[in-house]
Amino acid sequence: MSATVNTDKSVRQNKGFEIMGISLPMFMILSIVILGATYMGVLPKGMIGALPLMMVVGASLNELGNRLPIIKDYLGGGAIVIIFASAALVTYGILPESSKEIMTSFMKGEGFLSFYIAALITGSILGMDRKLLISASIRYLPVIIGGVIAALGLTGLVGMIMGYGAKEAILYIAIPIMGGGMGAGAVPLAEMFGQVLDVDPANMMSKMVPALALGNAMAIVVAGLLDKIGKKRKNLTGNGKLMKAQDDIKEESKEVIKLDYKLMGIGILLSTTFFVWGKMLAKFIPIHSYALMIISVAIVKVLGIVPEKYEKGAFQWFRFVMTNFTPALLVGIGVAYTDLNAVISSLSLVYIVLVFTTVVGATMGSGFVGHFLGFYPIEASITGGLCMANMGGTGDVAVLSASKRMELMPFAQISSRIGGAFMLILATSLLSLFV
Known part of the structure; x- marks a missing residue:
């Protein structure tokens, strides 16, 4: 037994530095080929050229961001670096204009973008435990809603007082921060806002991305502060236990599902069909197709309409897409949806105050509602508030790590998945009121 362990250790030690699971020399060769074609002007148009370029750039910037001390701990790590650095690469002409056109067209x-979102929404919801989804909807959603109402209301009030505008503060700062991260939050929100307001989604992203970055950083800092408060006010915390009576809420299954290529093919068909179904419903129902898609997937999951085998296929496809394509997608967001000059010009003291107000509002609102529903206030604030205000999965890890409550991950994931979906639906309703 010990010989086997030692062999495994030696294998891991000999693997050396890797990017995307590829050895550094091999990754460098692949990068030289792709970047060489880019600068020679022979990079193919369409997916065959855009995807490898975005994957190479995204993987490199992700590795950089996850190693920079302050950025990896407080500003979202690789995700933020990928978005802003890729935007800078095209804004300042480091990458040729032709590559920008290829990537923008692909996105x-x-x-x-729609392909990625379809996989994310369908797989994440169908991959949840059904009982957990039902229990969470009944017991946990009010905690999330309390944080959302407090965050939006307080930010709107402060925005009005400071002359920024209540509507602008809610739509462009509070909603994006509370929207469930980048891929499942800001990106579809920018698309929705762009369609309803008849503006370029890139302008929307330029307003939303700084809010997400600052909100994520502040959520991590507040999480650390809540941990310190819990050590002094022990009656406010369950030290990692969310509810005072938690036994009837089941955690997500830890069953390891064997990778099945046919199941992944089923997952592709399911996710794209749900996306098309959302588009069909939007012809008859005045709600955005993303929101209708989310509602449809959740109903199908709760009613158990789709066989478990197919649900596993959707979940496997979602995991494959999220693992392999997220850095590439973030490059596309930086190139096609982020106006760097607009981002820089949007930062101001008022903007920073409004971001902080959103995070504080989410923390207080979720903790207050949680207290009256039998939750420990600090744990409710962390999961229902801060895990809504951070940047999705990576933000969840950072927030729970800062608060030393990693055991709350299942509930953090509910905030990111179901809470993010709720924000898309809410945003649709608010847009119809404000426009």
């Missing part, structure tokens, strides 16, 4: 015209 918008060829639907890579």
Whole structure:
């Protein structure tokens, strides 16, 4: 037994430095080929050229961001670096204009963004435990809603007092921060806002991305402060236990599902079909197709309409897409949806105050409602508030790590998945009121 362990250790030690699971020399060779074609002007148009370029750039910037001390601990790590650095690469002409056109076309015209979102929504919801989804909807959603109402209301009030505008503060700062991260939050929100307001989604992203970055950083800092408060006010915390009576809420299954290529193919068909179904419903129901898609997937999951085998396929496909394509997608967001000059010009003292107000509002609102529903206030604030205000999965890890409550991850995931979906639906309703 010991010989086997030692062999495994030696294998791991000999693997050396890797990017995307690829050895550094091999990754460098692949990068030279792709970047060489880019600067020579022979990078193919469409997916065959855009995807490898975005994957190479995204993987490199992700590795950088996850190693920079302050950025990896407080500003979202690789995700933020990928978005802003890739935006800078095209804004300042480091990457040729032709590559920007190829990537922008792939993201918008060829639907890579929609393809990613469809996989994310369908797989994440179908991959949840059904009983957990039902229990969470009944017991946990009010905690999330309390944080959302407090965050939006307080930010709107402060925005009005400071002359920023209540509507602008809610739509462009509070909602994006509370929207469930980048891929499942800000990106579809920018698309929705762009369609309803008849503006370029890139302008929307330029307003939302700084809010997400600052909100994520502040959520992590507040999480650390809540841990310190819990040590002094022991009656406010369950030291990692969310509810005072938690036994009837089941955690997500830890069953390891064997990878099945046919199941992944089923997952592709399911996710894209749900996306098309949302588009069909939007013809008859005045709600955005993303929101209708989310509602449809949740109903199908709760009613158990889709066989478990197919649900596993959707979950496997979602995990594959999220693991392999997220850095590439973030490059596309930086290139096609982020106006760097607009981002820089949007930062101000008022903007920073409004971001902080959103995070504080989410923390107080979720903790207050949680207290009256039998939750420990600090744990409710962390999961229902801060895990809504951070940047999705990576933000959840950072917030729970800062608060020393990693055991709350299942509930953090509910905030990111179901809470993010709720924000898309809420945003649709608010847009119809404000416009």
